[in-house]
Amino acid sequence: MLCGLMSTPLYLGIDLLAGSRYEGYSFLDQAVSELSAIDAPTRGLWLALGPLYQLLVLLFGVGAQLAAGRDRRLRIAASGPPRPPRSV
Numbered sequence: 001m002l003c004g005l006m007s008t009p010l011y012l013g014i015d016l017l018a019g020s021r022y023e024g025y026s027f028l029d030q031a032v033s034e035l036s037a038i039d040a041p042t043r044g045l046w047l048a049l050g051p052l053y054q055l056l057v058l059l060f061g062v063g064a065q066l067a068a069g070r071d072r073r074l075r076i077a078a079s080g081p082p083r084p085p086r087s088v
Contacts, residue, residue: 003059004064011053019042021041065078
């Protein structure tokens, strides 16, 4: 569960660091995805630190599933929001 607590400050830190290194970037007027866009000067930073954030979120999800044990309701809650049915 610690991974969940660590992932949010890490994401905010990456966002703030990358935003401060992108000349002219506005946190209010631009999307965070612009910091990792192909020609963005901060793309390398996002590509270096983003996987760490993703790993923490993944480990949080695994931990939530394990903590739920055999309780079906908790396992469903730990799986995230329901997905729409696939069309064939």
